[in-house]
Amino acid sequence: MKQLLPLLMMVYAISVNAQDLLIEDFENVSSVWETVSCYSDVRDNAFKQGLNLSGKVLYIVRAPGCDNWSGAIYTPSEPIRGYSYVHIYMYRTNGNKPNLKISENAPSGGSTDLEPVNSIVANEWQDVVFDISAFSQVDFLMIMADRTAITNDAEIYCDQILLSNDAAPRTAVLQPAEQDPAEPISGEVDSEGYRLMWSDEFDGTALDRNAWTTEIGTGDNGWGNWEQQYYTDDAITVEDGKLVITATKRDYQGSHYTSGRMISRDKMYFTYGKVVASIKFPDLANGLWPAFWMMGNDITSVGWPRCGETDIVEMGNATGISNGTQDRYFNGASHWGENWPQASTANAQNAPYAITDGNYHTFTCIWTPTQISMYLDRDIYPNVEPYHTLDISDHSGQLWTAGTYFNKPNFLLFNMAVGGQFTGLNANAITALNNGPRSMYVDYVRVYQRGDEGETLHKPNSQTALRDISADKDVDRIEWYDMQGRRIEPATKGLFIKKTIFTDGTMRADKVLFIH
Known part of the structure; x- marks a missing residue:
């Protein structure tokens, strides 16, 4: 391993470069969603209309006899930082009121339960937006069907869950994979049709x-x-x-x-x-x-x-x-x-x-x-x-x-x-x-x-390059090491060396302290 450069800076939290982060699309991205109290599953999209023509969605239901926190939860391997909004394409079969929870730690003067910031309606797909800017990090994503008193099943269908710093609801129509094929690199067709x-x-x-x-x-x-x-x-x-x-x-x-x-x-x-x-x-x-x-x-x-x-x-x-x-x-x-x-x-x-x-x-x-x-x-x-x-x-x-x-x-x-x-x-x-x-x-x-x-x-996103603004250079890769110089991946709580390797062959090393 090449000798690391001297200490350049100390930071106390790492934030993701503020580009949108897709958590789940229920087609190809594979996260673990667990049912909370009542019932949830990933199933075929029964409402292929409006903004969502995709094939698979997350279904969540709270029956009248279930706990009012019934829903589905996803827990990332490490807390996620650097985002202010959660976007969820959502379809509700009635006037139930969905909630979101991302942490057990409420911000000062606030609640851990979040309600949509945009107006929502039933029986159509729309991008439902939750403001998480008061929280320092996303510890989990818990989507709840309805926390109010109910007499009928509260059902919601969810798709393309996204973290973003843009509060504007999305209007793009989600397409099924089979209707949005990748473009071939070559127009030539071989003897088998490939x-x-x-x-x-x-x-x-x-x-x-x-x-x-x-x-x-x-x-x-x-x-x-x-x-x-x-x-x-x-x-x-x-x-x-x-x-x-x-x-x-x-x-x-x-x-x-x-x-x-x-x-x-x-x-x-x-x-x-x-x-x-x-x-x-x-x-x-x-x-x-x-x-x-x-x-x-x-x-x-x-x-x-x-x-x-x-x-x-x-x-x-x-x-x-x-x-x-x-x-x-x-x-x-x-x-x-x-x-x-x-x-x-x-x-x-x-x-x-x-x-x-x-x-x-x-x-x-x-x-x-x-x-x-x-x-x-x-x-x-x-x-x-x-x-x-x-x-x-x-x-x-x-x-x-x-x-x-x-x-x-x-x-x-x-x-x-x-x-x-x-x-x-x-x-x-x-x-x-x-x-x-x-x-x-x-x-x-x-x-x-x-x-x-x-x-x-x-396909890989080969069009998107990571750029280090402070160095004004394109980044080839980032590696993490413990304080004994051993390569680890990913970095977790504690003090680590962050090694940034640039596309021009130069590199930089920073000491980084993660505090969770």
Whole structure:
């Protein structure tokens, strides 16, 4: 790690740069909303009219026999600061009076219960605005159907919940995902009817932070697999038009190895289509475990394995090691279910040629509402049979049925683990890095779609750049460290080092004290 610059300033609270913050749209953004007292759920929009034509909404009801605080609540992992208003698209079936609560701490002379600041009416969608400017932070968002005495059910439907510093009610019409398709990057249609909709060609000089997040640390029990490495940000670079993930043997934060793992969660995610990555794997012997895979973008709300996991390619398995074929032994796999032990299916095989031969190989996953299929080097061998398939045609919603877990938005992941259960090796048996680091290279990753029913695509917001006003420079990324210089993410209560890396290669370090 580069030496941090001297202390420049001390601040006592961090506020988000005052751009709108979307909390939930109930289509692709996945937050955890819990019922308070009576009943709530996420359901189809029964009132597609006026300002809201979207597909899914939050439904909240308070029956006459329920507590007057009945509603739904969302609690962020950390308090949110820097906003003055909460906006909620809302539809009421009667004249009930919705309330909002964001904290147990009332401002001086005020109440914790908030009422709309704009006039609201029943039986139509409108943007309902709540003034939270008297509060220092948002500890939670609790939407209550009606706190007055009622004789009939008080029902409200909510959508696109937003934090903002603009008090003006929104007038934009919410559109369903299927009626607002992303524009293709290329107008060319391939022989299967697919068009290129999104790609990362890794042509820049740094990782696109609008599309990717690097994960840091060892996770829980070695990311659930007893992996031996510590994932670091600097293990992932972009060089000569390629993504590079490098594994190194070194003592770091209690681990003996470092490597990289990156995800597109909440930044780039999609439902159905064809995803292709061109990858060059290093010599894996013995102990490297590289992978290209997908998981449900709702993992933060439903957890694993309910999110569903699609492993497009993995190498370095213990069987390949024991058979001396790990240069060509690879697999695709699927994992799903309600809890551990998960349901899973995997197909491992020896390719007819070496994959770790110093050349790039393509790995393709074709995902439709009925099946997931995976192919090796389909660009060279268009008639090659899939090496892994999964039937996801059952959309009945039954628990443990594969179709229940694989018909929703997924994000992409690349990583290269060291050791772990998959390899069957403990730290002492790993030899792959004894003679120096080894790297996995990715030439590109591309997502294609055909415009079929059910397809969705959320592209990264590559148009929005973060700019440090005091330095008058564009920001590449922000990193947090504890006072011992260890990378942490995110910063929590206490004293931390905030390291700002600018796009011109310079950096700045500030000491920041969080007081909650």
